[in-house]
Amino acid sequence: xxxxxxxxxxxxVLVLAGLALVAPRLRRRALPPAxxxxxxxxxxAPQVPVTPVEEAPPVAEAPTAQxxxxxxxxxxxxxxxxxxxxxxxxxNALGRGLLAVLARDRLDEDAWDEVEETLISADVxxxxxxxxxxxxxxxxxxxxxxxxxxxxxxLTEELVGxxxxxxxxSLSATPTDGKPAVLLVVGVNGSGKTTTCGKxxxxxxxxxxxxxxxxxxxxxxxAAEQLTTWASRVGAEVVRGREGGDPAAVAFDAVxxxxxxxxxxxxxxxxxxxxxxxxxxxELGKVKRVVEKHGPIDETLLILDATTGQNGLEQARVFTxxxxxxxxVLTKLDGTAKGGIVIAVQRRLGIPVKLVGLGEGPDDLAPFxxxxxxxxxxxxxx
Amino acid sequence: xxxxxxxxxxxxxxxxxxxxxxxxxxxxxTAREIRLALLEADVALPVVKAFIAALxxxxxxxxxxxxxxxxxxxxxxxxxxxxxxxxxxxxxxRFAKQPPTVIMLAGLQGSGKTTLAGKxxRWLxxxxxxxxxxxxxxxxxxxxxxxxxxxxQAGVEVFAPEPGNGVGDPVAVxxxxxxxxxxxxxxxxxxxxxxxxxxxxxxxxxxxxxxxxxxxxxxxFVVDAMIGQDAVATxxxxxxxxxxxxxxxxxxxxxxxxxxxxxxxxxxxxxILFASTGEKLADFDVFHPDRMASRILGMGDVLxxxxxxxxxxxxxxxxxxxxxxxxxxxxxxxxxxxxMTALRRMGPLTNIIGMLPGMGQMKDQLAExxxxxxxxxxxxxxxxxxxxxxNPKIINGSRRARIARGSGMTxxxxxxxxxxxxxxxxxxxxMGGMMGLPTRRKATKSPKNKxxxxxxxxxxxxxxxxxxxxxxxxxxxxxxxDPGALDPNAFKAPKLDFGKLTRRKDEQ
Numbered sequence: 001x002x003x004x005x006x007x008x009x010x011x012x013v014l015v016l017a018g019l020a021l022v023a024p025r026l027r028r029r030a031l032p033p034a035x036x037x038x039x040x041x042x043x044x045a046p047q048v049p050v051t052p053v054e055e056a057p058p059v060a061e062a063p064t065a066q067x068x069x070x071x072x073x074x075x076x077x078x079x080x081x082x083x084x085x086x087x088x089x090x091x092n093a094l095g096r097g098l099l100a101v102l103a104r105d106r107l108d109e110d111a112w113d114e115v116e117e118t119l120i121s122a123d124v125x126x127x128x129x130x131x132x133x134x135x136x137x138x139x140x141x142x143x144x145x146x147x148x149x150x151x152x153x154x155l156t157e158e159l160v161g162x163x164x165x166x167x168x169x170s171l172s173a174t175p176t177d178g179k180p181a182v183l184l185v186v187g188v189n190g191s192g193k194t195t196t197c198g199k200x201x202x203x204x205x206x207x208x209x210x211x212x213x214x215x216x217x218x219x220x221x222x223a224a225e226q227l228t229t230w231a232s233r234v235g236a237e238v239v240r241g242r243e244g245g246d247p248a249a250v251a252f253d254a255v256x257x258x259x260x261x262x263x264x265x266x267x268x269x270x271x272x273x274x275x276x277x278x279x280x281x282x283e284l285g286k287v288k289r290v291v292e293k294h295g296p297i298d299e300t301l302l303i304l305d306a307t308t309g310q311n312g313l314e315q316a317r318v319f320t321x322x323x324x325x326x327x328x329v330l331t332k333l334d335g336t337a338k339g340g341i342v343i344a345v346q347r348r349l350g351i352p353v354k355l356v357g358l359g360e361g362p363d364d365l366a367p368f369x370x371x372x373x374x375x376x377x378x379x380x381x382x
Numbered sequence: 383x384x385x386x387x388x389x390x391x392x393x394x395x396x397x398x399x400x401x402x403x404x405x406x407x408x409x410x411x412t413a414r415e416i417r418l419a420l421l422e423a424d425v426a427l428p429v430v431k432a433f434i435a436a437l438x439x440x441x442x443x444x445x446x447x448x449x450x451x452x453x454x455x456x457x458x459x460x461x462x463x464x465x466x467x468x469x470x471x472x473x474x475x476r477f478a479k480q481p482p483t484v485i486m487l488a489g490l491q492g493s494g495k496t497t498l499a500g501k502x503x504r505w506l507x508x509x510x511x512x513x514x515x516x517x518x519x520x521x522x523x524x525x526x527x528x529x530x531x532x533x534x535q536a537g538v539e540v541f542a543p544e545p546g547n548g549v550g551d552p553v554a555v556x557x558x559x560x561x562x563x564x565x566x567x568x569x570x571x572x573x574x575x576x577x578x579x580x581x582x583x584x585x586x587x588x589x590x591x592x593x594x595x596x597x598x599x600x601x602x603f604v605v606d607a608m609i610g611q612d613a614v615a616t617x618x619x620x621x622x623x624x625x626x627x628x629x630x631x632x633x634x635x636x637x638x639x640x641x642x643x644x645x646x647x648x649x650x651x652x653x654i655l656f657a658s659t660g661e662k663l664a665d666f667d668v669f670h671p672d673r674m675a676s677r678i679l680g681m682g683d684v685l686x687x688x689x690x691x692x693x694x695x696x697x698x699x700x701x702x703x704x705x706x707x708x709x710x711x712x713x714x715x716x717x718x719x720x721x722m723t724a725l726r727r728m729g730p731l732t733n734i735i736g737m738l739p740g741m742g743q744m745k746d747q748l749a750e751x752x753x754x755x756x757x758x759x760x761x762x763x764x765x766x767x768x769x770x771x772x773n774p775k776i777i778n779g780s781r782r783a784r785i786a787r788g789s790g791m792t793x794x795x796x797x798x799x800x801x802x803x804x805x806x807x808x809x810x811x812x813m814g815g816m817m818g819l820p821t822r823r824k825a826t827k828s829p830k831n832k833x834x835x836x837x838x839x840x841x842x843x844x845x846x847x848x849x850x851x852x853x854x855x856x857x858x859x860x861x862x863x864d865p866g867a868l869d870p871n872a873f874k875a876p877k878l879d880f881g882k883l884t885r886r887k888d889e890q
Contacts, residue, residue: 121427123612189633192491220528221500222524222530226522274636276637309610311424332491335581338612
């Protein structure tokens with residue numbers, strides 16, 4: 001045990017020395033420009049009483065030309081209805097709780113606290129919650145709103161606003177200049193990457209695209225088999241390496257194979273990695289670098305488990321640093337989890353949720369729509 | 383970046399510092415901050431409420447200890463409450479009197495059940511048992527294959543009569559597995575079930591059916607350490623649906639604060655048996671509630687740090703470094719470079735520092751310090767000749783210019799590095815001298831602190847010295863708690879630990 005003490009001291013010394021050497025310099029040095037903070041500037045103008053009707057959430061249908069996901073044979077509406085049904089089944093506890101509070105005669109401090117807590121319980125996070133509640137308060141004060149229905153509309157607006165419906169949520173999966181579009185799927189362990197890959201491939205193929213899957217998860221036992229099973233169901237080709245091989249090499253081969261075969265989309269499934277494992281994140285960086293030798297990656301999707309708490313934000317941050325995440329897929333939304341973390345992710349990092357996973361069925365993947373999501377979250381058809 | 387729970391608590395406590403007694407208003411303000419901090423750490427709301435209620439009760443009650451300052455009181459209370467919720471003691475697995483012992487794993491999709499099954503099997507095998515894995519996850523594509531691969535890696539038999547991928551009845555498999563286990567004399571049967579949602583009535587009924595046919599001695603609920611507020615709903619659903627006798631926290635090697643540990647422990651009332659801390663089969667450990675509580679409270683997860691350090695530093699390096707420190711003066715740039723490389727193998731710097739006691743407040747400063755700055759320092763040192771690294775005094779103006787050119791930095795950067803290194807070297811000498819002494823010497827400590835106050839140049843001066851009589855006079859503080867953490871300006875707080883650590887070494 002004795003040298004443990006020494007070792008620790010050595011470490012501490014080292015850290016100190018490191019700080020002594022580096023930290024003071026930092027303060028003098030102009031910090032490198034922070035990554036563009038795409039934080040949504042709240043267009044809060046409490047003095048301007050905008051009627052709720054005018055601000056009705058613009059449920060913008062993504063242009064279908066850019067969004068092959070929407071062009072699946074099965075009508076999109078069907079999926080959204082199911083999304084709503086599922087969310088209503090599992091999540092109206094939140095909606096009920098909120099509406100019960102808001103329907104009270106008098107909105108006292110306790111009521112607002114309850115609203116706040118209910119949002120926090122949905123994993124929205126403390127800071128976004130406070131902001132939403134603050135704005136809701138101001139607007140009820142300004143508008144003199146008292147009725148539950150009006151309050152509901154306001155709340156819906158606030159939540160939709162927090163999700164910024166104007167962001168482009170289409171999936172770029174169409175080939176450019178004859179080169180296949182490359183989609184990289186990343187995430188922490190057990191978030192549902194392989195399953196989502198399978199589902200996306202299915203959607204794309206149903207849509208008339210040709211797809212090559214790259215099984216770059218060479219680490220987890222039987223991950224490649226899992227992907228192969230998905231692929232064989234829809235007849236997609238899978239490029240795989242040996243277990244424990246270099247994932248970057250597999251990804252590279254997959255893209256090359258895709259280009260040779262002239263397919264539309266190459267979908268690369270990577271191994272799950274926790275965002276604080278430097279080595280694994282470096283590996284992911286390498287996958288990205290190597291794949292980009294073929295050309296830019298069109299889309300990097302971060303898979304976020306809806307049950308994830310505030311750590312989801314950190315996941316999104318680190319993965320974005322390493323491989324420029326362009327969209328989030330929120331999985332396992334069919335459970336009791338509310339997935340409120342996406343509000344925080346979008347607020348902080350400006351990464352839109354593009355797709356939601358709603359279960360283990362092969363077609364349980366739907367495009368994300370803020371208006372519908374919030375409506376379903378609040379548990380009624382208004 | 384998010385403030386972690388320990389940062390928040392430390393922030394609160396530093397505000398409390400300097401007050402003589404806790405007023406009701408203090409308690410309320412503190413309670414609110416702690417509440418928010420816990421919520422941000424993903425502790426579920428009902429649990430937070432219970433925690434806060436207990437906290438207020440105790441803070442107002444007779445427990446208030448006159449000998450401690452308010453901050454210390456709150457830390458003490460918070461720590462005790464955390465340990466109480468986390469379960470105080472760890473429990474061992476329960477084995478059946480009549481083998482085979484049946485262990486059933488249940489949890490959400492992707493919580494890590496199959497991987498855990500492999501780890502558990504390997505661990506049990508290491509304990510001298512004859513485990514057998516049962517592939518009752520017939521839902522997810524290739525879960526059976528995955529279990530077979532894991533079983534092979536662990537050297538454990540896998541009972542998989544059904545191919546999976548939606549084919550076969552998991553209840554029948556579970557039933558058949560028991561007979562098979564008796565026939566081939568396996569004393570532990572680990573049943574890996576499919577991931578399921580708490581609200582999926584059909585799947586929960588299936589899990590209950592598996593439970594009924596196997597009569598498990600342990601039903602282990604596997605939960606992801608980074609789960610958020612949903613932890614309570616999920617745990618309740620599983621508790622009511624299949625019953626839970628133990629919990630395993632998976633992915634604890636992530637940087638989630640593990641609020642789920644508190645939540646699940648509180649809701650189920652069942653102990654957390656194991657912690658799953660990595661992707662390899664060996665990354666598996668008995669859960670230590672005290673460690674967890676310490677980590678959450680920002681008292682530093684020293685043991686984990688040491689474990690990581692053990693992996694990162696090889697034996698030679700340890701010996702060499704210890705020797706260097708003992709000698710006190712031969713710490714060179716070369717050594718610094720070595721250590722820096724080794725340290726960086728342990729992961730991001732902020733994580734490591736977060737684990738050191740009392741370093742909570744430094745995180746803010748460190749947030750702006752990413753690892754690329756270390757690359758620059760490395761570049762400068764690498765641009766020196768071996769001679770220069772051994773003896774930086776020989777570096778004159780033209781050498782500086784050369785080094786700056788070689789590393790792509792400015793001469794000013796090189797100068798700063800050299801100056802700070804010289805100061806750090808002085809500090810090392812003192813520390814080495816201190817460590818070389820078998821007994822603790824308070825006399826050497828205070829001058830040391832004063833001197834160090836000047837070290838950083840631009841760094842803030844220490845406020846006050848060490849709280850007097852600290853070493854002996856704080857029996858009421860939780861172990862490992864560093865009063866330096868209470869100092870609002872404790873940029874140099876870690877140094878206080880050196881004294882404490884040497885002390886600890888003496889005690890052991």
